[in-house]
Amino acid sequence: MTFKDTPLVWPMFAHPVVLAALLLPALALAWVWAGRWVIPSRRIVLPLDGARARGGWWTWVLIGLAESAAPLLLAVAVCVLAGPQRNGAPQQKRSLTNIQFAVDVSGSMTAPFGEGTRYDASMKAIDAFLDFRKGDAFGLTFFGDAFVHWVPLTTDTSAIRCSPPFMRPEIAPAPFGGTAIAKAIGGCKAELRRRDEGEKMIVLITDGFSYDLQNADQDLARELNAEQVSVFTIIVGGFEPQAEVVNICRLTGGEAFRADDPDALPAIFKRIDTLKQAKLTPTMVETVDYYEPFTLAGLAVALVGLLALLGLRYTPW
Numbered sequence: 001m002t003f004k005d006t007p008l009v010w011p012m013f014a015h016p017v018v019l020a021a022l023l024l025p026a027l028a029l030a031w032v033w034a035g036r037w038v039i040p041s042r043r044i045v046l047p048l049d050g051a052r053a054r055g056g057w058w059t060w061v062l063i064g065l066a067e068s069a070a071p072l073l074l075a076v077a078v079c080v081l082a083g084p085q086r087n088g089a090p091q092q093k094r095s096l097t098n099i100q101f102a103v104d105v106s107g108s109m110t111a112p113f114g115e116g117t118r119y120d121a122s123m124k125a126i127d128a129f130l131d132f133r134k135g136d137a138f139g140l141t142f143f144g145d146a147f148v149h150w151v152p153l154t155t156d157t158s159a160i161r162c163s164p165p166f167m168r169p170e171i172a173p174a175p176f177g178g179t180a181i182a183k184a185i186g187g188c189k190a191e192l193r194r195r196d197e198g199e200k201m202i203v204l205i206t207d208g209f210s211y212d213l214q215n216a217d218q219d220l221a222r223e224l225n226a227e228q229v230s231v232f233t234i235i236v237g238g239f240e241p242q243a244e245v246v247n248i249c250r251l252t253g254g255e256a257f258r259a260d261d262p263d264a265l266p267a268i269f270k271r272i273d274t275l276k277q278a279k280l281t282p283t284m285v286e287t288v289d290y291y292e293p294f295t296l297a298g299l300a301v302a303l304v305g306l307l308a309l310l311g312l313r314y315t316p317w
Contacts, residue, residue, distance in 0.1 A: 014083030081303030144176030
């Protein structure tokens with residue numbers, strides 16, 4: 001916001017006692033304007049060479065304005081020393097959301113998907129999603145039959161952006177060969193439990209069916225609701241989501257999506273962003289410095305005073 005866009009308001013002062021010094025410029029201004037009638041000796045005629053016109057009221061006003069420059073500058077200086085302030089613009093604080101990504105690194109994630117593999121497209125979409133949700137905390141979990149919390153929850157997204165080469169399905173250890181979704185969700189839930197502040201959500205990306213979800217979806221959904229964790233699932237590769245996965249998502253306030261091609265992934269992440277928008281909470285109004293009008297007034301008075309020094313001033317001879 002520029003000064004031109006800032007509405008003029010009556011300032012407050014951090015040190016109002018300093019304003020008592022305004023009595024000095026007030027007395028000086030009284031001397032300038034009232035003294036011309038009280039003290040006759042100050043009523044003189046300007047020495048204008050070759051001038052035939054007699055002085056009039058406009059000359060008296062111009063000289064008075066010129067002599068007022070110094071007291072007015074003193075008044076501006078006193079106001080600046082008093083610390084002018086005003087209420088700042090209303091602010092809103094973005095509430096933190098804790099988002100734990102769970103990415104499948106089983107062998108089937110090496111299948112071609114667009115210009116790369118299913119794993120490549122998934123990590124690329126996650127990278128773009130990080131920009132949608134600036135200010136949130138992100139964690140990254142890789143899973144197969146086992147899981148590993150690769151990046152703990154953090155607002156620094158650089159670690160997630162640098163992680164794709166290190167847990168590719170082609171080089172993942174043997175325990176990551178299967179797809180244990182229930183185990184991965186349970187691990188992410190335990191990781192999110194450590195956070196007391198903000199909402200919690202799991203974004204799970206997989207292309208397989210989980211053998212450990214049979215008859216476990218209801219219990220797992222209850223545990224997630226107790227921790228206030230929402231689950232969103234993205235199935236890459238054109239498969240229908242597993243019924244248990246759909247139940248968990250819906251029971252926790254999330255949703256399951258199917259991505260038939262890489263172009264669908266960014267749209268799905270945008271949809272997740274709209275379903276779980278970041279909340280804004282109002283914060284207390286803070287006072288900010290308000291020197292702008294006094295600075296402009298001081299510059300204007302100084303300019304008038306400098307112009308007066310070129311010839312328009314009181315000369316007591």
